[in-house]
Amino acid sequence: MRVLVVEDDPLVGDGVRRALNNDGFAADLVASTEAAKSALDAESFDLVIADIGLPRQDGLQLVRSLRSRGQNVPVLMLTARDGLEDRVTALDLGADDYLTKPFQVPELLARCRALIRRANSVASARVGFGELELDTARKSVTAGGKTLELSQREWAILECLILNGGHIVSKSKLMSAIVDWSEDLTLNAVEVYVSRLRAKLAGAAVISTVRGMGYRIDEPRK
Amino acid sequence: MTAPSIRKRLLALLLLPAVLILIAGTLSDYFTALAPYRDAYDQALFDAALAISGHVRVDSQGRRTLSLPADAIAILRYDTYDSIFFKVTTEAGEFIAGDRDLPELHDNTTNPARGYARYHRESVRLVTYRAKGSTGTLEVSVAETLHKRDHTRSRILFSALAVDIAQLSLVLALIWIGVGLALGPLRSVEAQISRRSARDLTPLPGESIPTEIAGLVAALNRLFVTVRATSDAQRRFLGSAAHQLRTPLTGLQVQLELLTEDPAAAPVRERLAALLEATQRLTHTTQQLLALARSDEAANLSWEFTRIELSEVVEATVADRISAALAAGIDIGADTQPGTIQGVRWLLLEALSNLVNNAIAHTPTGGTITVRSGVAADTEFLEVSDSGIGIPVDERERVLERFFRGSNARGAGSGLGLAIVAEVAQLHGAAVAIDSGPDGKGTTVRMTFQRR
Numbered sequence: 287m288r289v290l291v292v293e294d295d296p297l298v299g300d301g302v303r304r305a306l307n308n309d310g311f312a313a314d315l316v317a318s319t320e321a322a323k324s325a326l327d328a329e330s331f332d333l334v335i336a337d338i339g340l341p342r343q344d345g346l347q348l349v350r351s352l353r354s355r356g357q358n359v360p361v362l363m364l365t366a367r368d369g370l371e372d373r374v375t376a377l378d379l380g381a382d383d384y385l386t387k388p389f390q391v392p393e394l395l396a397r398c399r400a401l402i403r404r405a406n407s408v409a410s411a412r413v414g415f416g417e418l419e420l421d422t423a424r425k426s427v428t429a430g431g432k433t434l435e436l437s438q439r440e441w442a443i444l445e446c447l448i449l450n451g452g453h454i455v456s457k458s459k460l461m462s463a464i465v466d467w468s469e470d471l472t473l474n475a476v477e478v479y480v481s482r483l484r485a486k487l488a489g490a491a492v493i494s495t496v497r498g499m500g501y502r503i504d505e506p507r508k
Numbered sequence: 509m510t511a512p513s514i515r516k517r518l519l520a521l522l523l524l525p526a527v528l529i530l531i532a533g534t535l536s537d538y539f540t541a542l543a544p545y546r547d548a549y550d551q552a553l554f555d556a557a558l559a560i561s562g563h564v565r566v567d568s569q570g571r572r573t574l575s576l577p578a579d580a581i582a583i584l585r586y587d588t589y590d591s592i593f594f595k596v597t598t599e600a601g602e603f604i605a606g607d608r609d610l611p612e613l614h615d616n617t618t619n620p621a622r623g624y625a626r627y628h629r630e631s632v633r634l635v636t637y638r639a640k641g642s643t644g645t646l647e648v649s650v651a652e653t654l655h656k657r658d659h660t661r662s663r664i665l666f667s668a669l670a671v672d673i674a675q676l677s678l679v680l681a682l683i684w685i686g687v688g689l690a691l692g693p694l695r696s697v698e699a700q701i702s703r704r705s706a707r708d709l710t711p712l713p714g715e716s717i718p719t720e721i722a723g724l725v726a727a728l729n730r731l732f733v734t735v736r737a738t739s740d741a742q743r744r745f746l747g748s749a750a751h752q753l754r755t756p757l758t759g760l761q762v763q764l765e766l767l768t769e770d771p772a773a774a775p776v777r778e779r780l781a782a783l784l785e786a787t788q789r790l791t792h793t794t795q796q797l798l799a800l801a802r803s804d805e806a807a808n809l810s811w812e813f814t815r816i817e818l819s820e821v822v823e824a825t826v827a828d829r830i831s832a833a834l835a836a837g838i839d840i841g842a843d844t845q846p847g848t849i850q851g852v853r854w855l856l857l858e859a860l861s862n863l864v865n866n867a868i869a870h871t872p873t874g875g876t877i878t879v880r881s882g883v884a885a886d887t888e889f890l891e892v893s894d895s896g897i898g899i900p901v902d903e904r905e906r907v908l909e910r911f912f913r914g915s916n917a918r919g920a921g922s923g924l925g926l927a928i929v930a931e932v933a934q935l936h937g938a939a940v941a942i943d944s945g946p947d948g949k950g951t952t953v954r955m956t957f958q959r960r
Contacts (some may be wrong), residue, residue: 290839295755295758295759296759297756297759297760297762298755298758298759298762300759300763301758301762301763302761303767304763304764304766305762305765305766308766308769311759339751339755365752366750366754366755367747367750367751372664386762387755387757387758388757388758388759388791388795389752389758390765391762391765391766393831396831406865415530453827454826454827454830492707494830494834495839495841496830496840496841496842497839497840497841497842497843497878498824498841498843498844498878499823499826499827499840499841499842502830502834504834507835
């Protein structure tokens with residue numbers, strides 16, 4: 287997995303690059319939008335992490351030019367400003383996620399993994415999540431190489447949670463993932479499937495309940 | 509001392525003279541109207557005296573007598589309202605005819621002499637006429653009681669009063685209305701200013717401003733321009749301060765995080781961990797000081813208030829703080845009912861996430877935190893309740909102060925979190941209430957937004 291980091295602050299840039307390296311990513315660091323464009327033209331990356339506050343051309347312009355040239359590489363924006371406008375603009379321009387400085391390394395890595403996972407699920411059928419390995423074509427999942435026997439609905443819930451890894455997924459979104467036209471399901475049915483899924487995962491991934499909002503899946507804590 | 513009022517001054521300066529002028533007018537009308545009627549009645553008395561004097565004859569013994577038949581005298585004395593008296597004497601005062609005890613006037617300057625007198629314990633009008641004729645000089649006095657005159661006089665008085673009071677009221681009403689209309693432009697400027705939001709710093713429009721206060725309004729507009737320039741400068745400064753402070757802090761923090769996990773740094777890991785903790789505290793305090801400065805700024809300056817759905821703020825906050833809560837082994841949840849207010853979204857997020865951070869820091873593993881929004885008793889609210897250690901009752905007021913930390917506060921707090929909550933609440937016209945949880949344990953902090 288190759289990541290391009292676009293950050294003009296050397297300490298932050300170096301820190302992000304090292305953190306990615308430690309987590310098994312290959313990371314390249316450039317300090318300007320111009321340098322980022324040449325790097326992206328020359329080689330292919332699985333993810334771009336770009337600071338909004340770059341000198342001359344800012345990170346927003348980088349996203350705009352990427353998207354206008356039809357490059358779909360996922361982009362995670364970093365911002366040091368707390369205004370909402372930056373984030374809205376970034377997402378409108380085609381950035382995939384944003385993180386406000388200061389952030390913590392585990393949060394950054396989780397966001398990166400989620401973005402790459404989502405992009406890969408479109409490109410290929412295989413999605414990794416910790417020790418889980420999903421095959422979206424065959425709708426099968428293995429945990430540490432061992433196949434888990436999931437019902438269709440349990441599988442649909444697991445897929446929906448993992449593709450939104452790091453974010454809370456509402457019950458109604460999960461319900462629309464499992465419901466077919468012939469049946470009426472209640473939101474309570476979602477709870478039943480989630481608790482069965484939890485039992486079958488046996489700690490290979492942790493599904494947390496967020497009361498009133500939905501569920502979130504995390505890799506088990508080390 | 510109450511503030512001076514132009515309206516009151518104008519009314520006093522116009523109404524008081526107007527009332528005095530009208531009272532003087534009424535009096536002069538009254539006295540002017542009195543003279544002609546008095547003269548007319550006096551003329552009747554004089555005519556009677558003249559008629560009487562023409563009927564004095566000298567009889568065979570050389571005595572002067574009044575040769576009027578009793579019927580004629582009765583006619584003379586007849587009057588519907590008043591009693592009429594007369595007396596005829598010689599110049600020397602020798603009685604000839606009439607009412608013997610009727611007084612006469614001795615005024616040689618006018619003829620006939622006119623005046624008031626008392627007769628039979630009643631006031632009478634008396635005319636004494638000195639007639640010089642073939643029978644020598646006679647004095648004829650004719651008097652009548654004042655009923656008719658009193659009646660007429662009061663009629664004149666009342667009609668004069670009625671007209672003048674009507675006139676007075678009309679003038680007063682016109683002055684009142686006139687002053688009100690004249691001050692209308694002032695009031696419309698006042699209304700224009702008071703309708704504006706406190707954060708609106710655009711200049712007042714010049715066209716509807718009366719010339720008398722054009723200078724004042726121009727001065728206000730200059731002030732608005734200055735304040736706006738200051739606010740823009742402050743906002744730019746805070747924006748760049750945020751960037752200038754956060755970026756190096758992020759670098760410092762990320763590098764320290766990596767170093768604490770670097771096997772090569774194992775011998776100094778404890779010292780690095782302490783550095784990391786200090787950096788995190790510094791970062792946190794910087795964040796909060798920036799938030800406070802910006803909410804101060806927002807309170808004074810032209811921040812755009814927009815329609816905010818409170819449940820969305822709750823969900824964004826929970827989504828943002830979920831990792832920290834789960835890492836601390838706390839069951840966090842949202843309980844949202846719809847409710848909208850006018851507000852600044854990122855400030856509300858800042859306030860709510862401060863409350864959730866506090867709750868996470870002060871709730872032991874296995875506890876619960878619930879973030880709520882909704883409408884209760886017709887007012888919108890945001891609420892964070894936890895099952896944690898609680899805040900002692902006597903500290904609940906003071907924890908809202910800057911840098912105050914409760915006696916059982918935990919973690920590396922800056923003492924600014926709740927001050928930010930108080931500040932954001934104040935900016936949104938919200939009240940902050942701190943209570944125990946429903947079972948007397950934990951803490952519930954509720955921001956109640958007052959209807960405006």
